[in-house]
Amino acid sequence: MSKIRIVQTGTISYLSSILGIVTGLIFITIITRNLTINEFGIWQILGSLYAYAAIPNIIPNYWAIRRISRGQKLATTAIITNIFLIIIGCFVYLSGAYILDLENTLTLYFILIGAVLIPLQFMFSSLKAITMATKPHLVAYSSIILEITKVIAGYYFISIRNLGFEGLIIAVAVAMTVQIGFLLLRNKENFYLNIDINEIKTWFRTGWLPIYTDLTSKIILLDVIVIAVIVQSTEIIALYKSAYIFAGIIFLTIQFANVLRIKLLAEGGNQDIQLAIRLMMIFTVPIAFGAIILSEPLLFILDPMYISASAILQVLAFGVLLYTFSETFNVILVASDKTDQNGIRNKLLQKSELVHIPTLDLVGRSAYILALAAGTLLFMYYNFHELIGLLWAFLFLVLNLILSIYKWNRIIFKLKVAFPVRNLVNTTISSILMVILVSQLKTYIVYNQNILSYIWPIIGIIIIGAVIYFLILFIIDKEFRNLTFKAIDTVR
Numbered sequence: 001m002s003k004i005r006i007v008q009t010g011t012i013s014y015l016s017s018i019l020g021i022v023t024g025l026i027f028i029t030i031i032t033r034n035l036t037i038n039e040f041g042i043w044q045i046l047g048s049l050y051a052y053a054a055i056p057n058i059i060p061n062y063w064a065i066r067r068i069s070r071g072q073k074l075a076t077t078a079i080i081t082n083i084f085l086i087i088i089g090c091f092v093y094l095s096g097a098y099i100l101d102l103e104n105t106l107t108l109y110f111i112l113i114g115a116v117l118i119p120l121q122f123m124f125s126s127l128k129a130i131t132m133a134t135k136p137h138l139v140a141y142s143s144i145i146l147e148i149t150k151v152i153a154g155y156y157f158i159s160i161r162n163l164g165f166e167g168l169i170i171a172v173a174v175a176m177t178v179q180i181g182f183l184l185l186r187n188k189e190n191f192y193l194n195i196d197i198n199e200i201k202t203w204f205r206t207g208w209l210p211i212y213t214d215l216t217s218k219i220i221l222l223d224v225i226v227i228a229v230i231v232q233s234t235e236i237i238a239l240y241k242s243a244y245i246f247a248g249i250i251f252l253t254i255q256f257a258n259v260l261r262i263k264l265l266a267e268g269g270n271q272d273i274q275l276a277i278r279l280m281m282i283f284t285v286p287i288a289f290g291a292i293i294l295s296e297p298l299l300f301i302l303d304p305m306y307i308s309a310s311a312i313l314q315v316l317a318f319g320v321l322l323y324t325f326s327e328t329f330n331v332i333l334v335a336s337d338k339t340d341q342n343g344i345r346n347k348l349l350q351k352s353e354l355v356h357i358p359t360l361d362l363v364g365r366s367a368y369i370l371a372l373a374a375g376t377l378l379f380m381y382y383n384f385h386e387l388i389g390l391l392w393a394f395l396f397l398v399l400n401l402i403l404s405i406y407k408w409n410r411i412i413f414k415l416k417v418a419f420p421v422r423n424l425v426n427t428t429i430s431s432i433l434m435v436i437l438v439s440q441l442k443t444y445i446v447y448n449q450n451i452l453s454y455i456w457p458i459i460g461i462i463i464i465g466a467v468i469y470f471l472i473l474f475i476i477d478k479e480f481r482n483l484t485f486k487a488i489d490t491v492r
Contacts (some may be wrong), residue, residue: 020140021249023147025301028245029451030154031168032302039165041234044241046114048221050121053093055214056085057122061129062210063203068133068190069265075130075190077199082126086119093118113169120176127183130190136259138186142179149175209349216362222369223392230376231388240389242306243313246298247320250287253280257328264335270417273332278420278479280328281427284321286469289431290462291317293438297445297458304449312389319397326400329407330357336415353414360406368399423479430472438465 032040064078097111131138153174157167227237260276291298295310295317339352349355375391411417441461448454473480 018249018252020143020147021252023144023151025245027147027150027154027171029302030151030158032242032306033451034158034162035164035168037238037305038234040241041228041238042110042165043168044224044237045228045234046110048224049093049096049114050117051218051221052096053089053118054121054125055092055211055218056088057082057125058210058214059203059207060085060200061125062213063199063206064126065129065133066265067199068130069262072199073190073192074196074199075187076192076194077196078130079123079126079191080195081200081203082122086122089122090115090118110165113166116169116173117176120173120180123180124176124183127180127187130187131183132258133262134190135186136262138183139258140255142182145182146175146179149178206349209354213354213358216358216365219362219365219369223372223396226369226373227376227388227392230373230380231385236385236389236392239306239309240312240392242299242302243295243309243316243389243393244320245302246291246295247313247316250284250291250317250320251324251327253283253324254327256280257331260328261331261335264332270415273411273415273417274420277325277328278423279483280324281420281423282473282480282483284324285424285427286431286434286466288317288321289435290438290465293435294442294458294461297442297447300447301451301455301458304447309389312393315390315393315397319393319400322397322400322404326404326407329404329411330361332411332417333357333407333414357407361403364399364403368395371395423477426473426477426480429476430469433472434465434469437468441465 031043035043060078060081064074067074068078093115094111128139128142131142150171153171154168157163157170161167163170224237224241227240228234256276256279260272263272292314295313296307299306299309299313333353334357337353339348339354372392372395375395376388379385379388379391408419412419438461441464445457445461446454474484
């Protein structure tokens with residue numbers, strides 16, 4: 001794994017993800033401007049069901065990425081195992097939809113056509129695990145292919161053919177098929193005819209760990225279900241998720257953590273950890289500030305009706321910033337744990353970070369869901385319906401603030417890694433100065449229903465803001481200057 005370099009591979013993955021965000025935003029705009037707000041809310045609920053349907057495939061994928069990154073030839077074994085697990089995934093999806101059974105929200109028709117994506121989801125997740133363990137940059141490239149194909153297919157089936165929700169499902173299915181084809185083609189040298197039955201037995205004998213880990217991550221997705229059940233409306237969900245579309249851009253920097261995971265599993269150390277965190281700060285902090293100052297113009301892109309979610313976006317920006325670092329700290333602690341390096345044994349796993357970290361997330365996220373349910377009921381009782389989305393975002397922020405602080409303290413204790421405070425200060429100063437400039441430019445924005453004439457000034461402001469930020473950071477931060485020169489030398 002010495003060939004995997006955090007700066008180069010992480011930057012490629014991050015920039016590819018940014019390009020994917022642009023195409024993804026176009027696709028979302030196609031959806032929001034052609035589907036009703038109720039249908040958009042339904043799509044978000046189905047997204048939660050997809051996440052739970054994917055629980056079975058976490059077993060082979062979890063162990064595959066750790067074992068393959070250490071040189072084991074298990075790609076074919078992982079793929080075949082996932083194919084057999086598709087049946088279980090479909091059962092979980094349909095069972096979840098039946099249990100949810102939201103009157104006037106989900107219909108049998110929407111549920112059934114949505115099930116088409118389950119097999120594709122299983123195949124992609126398996127190929128993603130294999131690719132992350134060997135060629136992590138290709139995952140980002142495949143995402144670009146997915147997003148571009150979605151835009152083309154979405155425009156045709158949703159806008160041109162006017163197929164509505166059905167067109168959305170068809171577009172996503174076509175795009176996922178193309179993405180799967182790309183990953184299969186680029187991983188063909190990793191596939192062998194042999195299937196390691198003993199490895200499969202080991203995976204499922206210790207399957208409780210990846211299932212446990214995945215379930216703790218899935219608990220946070222219950223927030224959508226909680227809101228849907230208590231409020232009995234998809235409107236709040238649609239507004240919250242519209243804000244998350246832009247706040248979620250911050251989470252793209254997790255690409256550096258994904259590369260770091262492979263590095264740490266093989267040979268990485270504290271220097272790699274500090275480098276990855278610095279790189280993440282460079283991008284996450286300005287995006288968070290930018291999302292706050294441009295919250296209204298950004299949401300207007302989707303549709304004027306979503307501008308009411310601007311306050312939600314402002315809170316979510318820092319919530320997702322903290323969530324990104326919380327998940328990165330998970331990667332550092334789990335990937336640095338060598339318990340399974342010489343074999344997978346249950347007794348040793350139970351005392352490892354592989355168990356401690358998901359347990360911590362389980363406790364924190366369960367408290368978050370309970371607080372959200374209680375708060376929503378209270379707000380409904382006092383008729384504060386319009387503030388539920390803001391409460392939702394605030395609780396998400398508090399959760400990740402607490403988890404991030406605890407996890408970093410654990411990293412200090414376990415790994416003796418110092419937090420790059422100076423880099424945080426420099427990125428914050430540069431971001432604040434950028435915001436001052438952008439706030440002045442924002443006054444020239446004319447809210448125009450014509451998306452093509454409206455979006456170009458927004459893009460221009462974002463580009464100007466980015467240039468100002470990086471120029472200031474280049475001046476005041478020595479380490480950023482060194483990284484910049486290193487990147488230029490690499491390109492040359």
